[in-house]
Amino acid sequence: MHHFQYKGDELFAEEVAIKDIVAEVGSPVYIYSRATLERHFKAMDDAFAGAPHTICYSVKANSNLAVLKTFVNLGGGVDIVSGGELYRALAVGVDPKKVVYSGVGKRDDEIAYALKTGILMFNVESEQELDRINEVAGRLNKKAGIAIRVNPDVDPETHPYITTGLKKAKFGINIERALGQYQRAESMNNLEILGIDCHIGSQLTKVSPFVDAIKKLKRLLEGVRDMGIDVKYLDLGGGLGIQYNDEAPPLPADYGSSIIEETKDLGLHLLFEPGRNLVGNAGILVGRCLYTKQGEEKNFVIVDAGMNDLARPALYGSFHGVRPVVRNQSGVIEGDIVGPICESGDFLVKDREIPNFQPGDLIAFMSAGAYGFTMSSNYNSRPRVAEVMVDGKRFEVVRERETLADLVKGESVPTFL
Ligand code: LLP
DSSP, X not given: OOSEEEXXXXXXXXXXXXXXXXXXXXXXXXXXXXXXXXXXXHHHHHHTTTSOEEEEEEGGGOOOHHHHXXXXXXTOEEEESSHHHHHHHHXXXXXXXXXXXOOSXXXXXXXXXXXXXXXXXXXXXXXXXXXXXXXXXXHTTOOEEEEEEEEOOOOOOSOGGGBXXXXXXXXXXXXXXXXXXXXXXXXXXXEEEEEEEOOOBSSBOOSHHHHHHHHHXXXXXXXXXXXXXXXXXXXXXXXXXXOSSSOOXXXXXHHHHHHHHHHTTSOOEEXXXXXXXXXXXXXXXXXXXXXXEEOSSOEEEEESOOTTTOOHHHHHOXXXXXXXXXXXXXXXXXXXXXXXXXXXXXXXXEEEEEEXXXXXXXXXXOSOSSSXXXXXXXXXXXXXXXXXXXETTEEEEEEOOOOHHHHTTTOOOOTTO
């Protein structure tokens, strides 16, 4: 459920007409609904009400400060994968003890930053990283909380680019080698073993892969406990899917009850790292039709938003629903909605039936709140677009549209030219 609905023929974000936002802020623009963000966070939090847990929102999905603050206000922690994400989360007052740090390539300076901040734990993704964290912690005279990110070799049955828990993936430590790494970690002076972690993939539309992964982790947990190591946290990552088109992912409540059932006797505090599920359907990208064009073989609607603004269709062939901001089109056509970028892969919609948009029409690309703005770039020297948050009848710009001057910020012509 989200709060982007028609009133009459006009698409609204909560109680604000989207055309009014564009009239003030321009297009393209990302628009987020606070009520939807809060609703999704609470649904996930409530799903685990029966177990000690913390929702550590995965910042990579949407790292705007307004979004982070929305979740922090509700008691959320964060899952980060860089020093930059930590900086953002701290800027909105996240409790450092609710921060988990994942990712295969943590640098020394990032490890040190996280240690000085006093984060809860590092999800360690390789044998060498374990040594590195121990060494940096020693230098700083700190103890680093760690979990080993285990690769359980479970197929999440999702897009190959967002499958992470298979043996062939670069992520985590193979479950068969994990016990040995717990043993090594136990012998290191500057580490405190706190948990076991896994994240098997993104946009999962079934509960069963999560349950399969937990079953494997439980066997590992037994071994770890047999070594006398007292683990407190079980981090189950993110990955619960959303409806983009006709998928029917489990509701958070169903995901929650299956996981609680599977973990209830373990005596562990559960951690979750949802990204997409909280923000995906809480955001849209709005663009304007510039031209229409009848190609030799098909119809094109050319808009002012491109793959640099929303990369998912180009990168994964992903589906985003399309809605006219004002429903005044007559009929439908079959074709593509494409951007201004000089690449054939620059499409937002491919080979679909779409309203017969005309130049000037505003188009909402739905379900763009996750991995939309965060994956956007300046390709083709296009300033990144504005972001707006709506709250009931009001809205505010939460990131200004970049200017032409922003495009060259930090660049210089060398003295020898
Ligand atoms: N935890 C870890 C360690 C992750 O790598 C990810 C996502 C998450 C949590 C959050 O997963 P979520 O709940 O959002 O599924 N750009 C792709 C998705 C990449 C996901 C990367 N990792 C897309 O646009 O579909």
